[in-house]
Amino acid sequence: MRAVRLVQIGKWLQEQDVAVPGIDVSDVLIRVAAAGICHSDAHYRAGISKIDRLPLILGHEIAGRVEKVGSDVTHLSAGDRVCVHYLVHCGSCEFCVRGLEQFCRSGEMIGKHRDGGYAEFIRVPGANAFPLPDEIPFEVGAIMMCSSATALHALSKARFKPGESIAIFGFGGLGFSALQLSRAFDCRDVYVVEINPAKLASAAKMGAIAIDARAADPVEQIKESTAGRGVDVALELIGSAKTMRQAVLCLGSLGRAALVGLTGESISIHPYTELINREAEIIGVSDHLATEIPALIEFARSGKLRFLPETLCVVGLDAAQINGALDALQDSIDHVRTVIVSEL
Ligand SMILES: [Zn+2]
Numbered sequence: 147m148r149a150v151r152l153v154q155i156g157k158w159l160q161e162q163d164v165a166v167p168g169i170d171v172s173d174v175l176i177r178v179a180a181a182g183i184c185h186s187d188a189h190y191r192a193g194i195s196k197i198d199r200l201p202l203i204l205g206h207e208i209a210g211r212v213e214k215v216g217s218d219v220t221h222l223s224a225g226d227r228v229c230v231h232y233l234v235h236c237g238s239c240e241f242c243v244r245g246l247e248q249f250c251r252s253g254e255m256i257g258k259h260r261d262g263g264y265a266e267f268i269r270v271p272g273a274n275a276f277p278l279p280d281e282i283p284f285e286v287g288a289i290m291m292c293s294s295a296t297a298l299h300a301l302s303k304a305r306f307k308p309g310e311s312i313a314i315f316g317f318g319g320l321g322f323s324a325l326q327l328s329r330a331f332d333c334r335d336v337y338v339v340e341i342n343p344a345k346l347a348s349a350a351k352m353g354a355i356a357i358d359a360r361a362a363d364p365v366e367q368i369k370e371s372t373a374g375r376g377v378d379v380a381l382e383l384i385g386s387a388k389t390m391r392q393a394v395l396c397l398g399s400l401g402r403a404a405l406v407g408l409t410g411e412s413i414s415i416h417p418y419t420e421l422i423n424r425e426a427e428i429i430g431v432s433d434h435l436a437t438e439i440p441a442l443i444e445f446a447r448s449g450k451l452r453f454l455p456e457t458l459c460v461v462g463l464d465a466a467q468i469n470g471a472l473d474a475l476q477d478s479i480d481h482v483r484t485v486i487v488s489e490l
C-alpha cells in the first residue's frame with residue numbers, strides 16, 4: 147500500500163510502498179477515507195515532540211471503511227463506516243479498568259507510537275473503531291476525533307452545565323469546536339478571546355461575544371460585560387502563561403478554569419483572592435476518553451458540531467501536498483483544517 151512516512155526527524159515525510167498490515171483477532175483493518183493533518187504532526191516531524199521509532203506513518207485523526215474484521219470483534223463488519231479513537235490502551239491496568247485510558251500504563255497513541263492514517267490502510271484494535279453515521283462526512287469524522295473530542299473532554303472536566311457562561315481563550319481548532327459544543331450544552335454567554343481579527347469575526351458570526359485582547363485587558367472586558375461577576379467556566383486553549391492567568395482571573399465565584407494549551411512556563415496565582423475567596427478551581431485537561439466519543443458523534447450527527455466545507459482544505463495522499471500542509475501549520479494555527487481524502 148502507499149504510505150507517507152516520517153523517516154528522519156526534521157526532514158520531509160516520504161511516500162513509500164509498505165505491506166498492508168496484518169490483523170489480530172481483536173483488530174480491524176480500515177481502508178482510510180480521510181486523515182486530518184494536525185499541528186502535533188508538524189511537531190513530530192520537526193522533533194519538537196519526541197518520536198521513538200522510525201520510520202513511522204503519521205496521522206491520528208482517521209475515518210474510513212472497515213476492510214477486514216478480526217474474529218473477536220463483534221460490533222463491526224466489513225464495509226462499515228468508522229472513525230478512530232487515537233489512544234490504544236491495554237484495558238486491564240488500574241487506570242483502564244476505571245475508564246481513564248489516557249493514563250494507561252502501556253498506552254500508545256496512533257500516529258506517534260504506532261503507525262497512523264497517512265496511508266491506504268490502518269490496523270487498529272476493534273475497541274478503537276466507532277461506527278460513523280452516514281450523516282457525518284468522512285473528513286469531519288476524522289478531524290473531530292482530535293480537537294473536537296478534546297474540547298468536549300475539557301467541558302466535561304470543567305463540569306460545564308446548561309445556563310452557565312464560558313470564556314474561550316484561543317479560536318483555533320479546539321476553540322472552534324468548544325464554541326459549538328458550549329452552545330449545544332445550552333450555555334449562556336460565550337466569550338471568545340483572540341487577537342486575530344479574522345478569528346474574532348468568525349467567532350462573532352457563530353454567536354460568540356468577541357473579545358479583542360489587543361484592544362484592552364480581556365479580563366476587564368469580560369468583567370465589564372458580566373456586571374463584575376465573571377464567567378462560570380474558562381477554557382485556556384492557547385498554551386501561554388499570560389492567557390492562563392487571564393482564564394483564572396475572569397472567573398466568578400465557583401468558577402472553573404480548564405487548562406488545555408501546553409506551555410513550559412509557570413504561572414503565579416494569589417491563592418486567597420484568586421482561588422480560595424471565590425472557591426474557584428484550576429483543572430488540567432489531557433486528551434479525551436473513549437467513553438466520550440459516542441456523545442461527540444451524536445453532536446456531529448445532529449448538526450450541533452459542524453465543519454462547513456469552507457473551513458476544510460482537502461489534499462490527496464501525496465507526500466508533497468502533506469509536507470506543504472505541515473509547513474503551513476508551523477507558521478500559524480488556523481481553524482481551517484487540512485484533511486487527506488482518498489476516493490473510496
Ligand atoms: Zn490532532
Ligand SMILES: [Zn+2]
Nearest residue numbers: 236239242250
Ligand atoms: Zn491500561
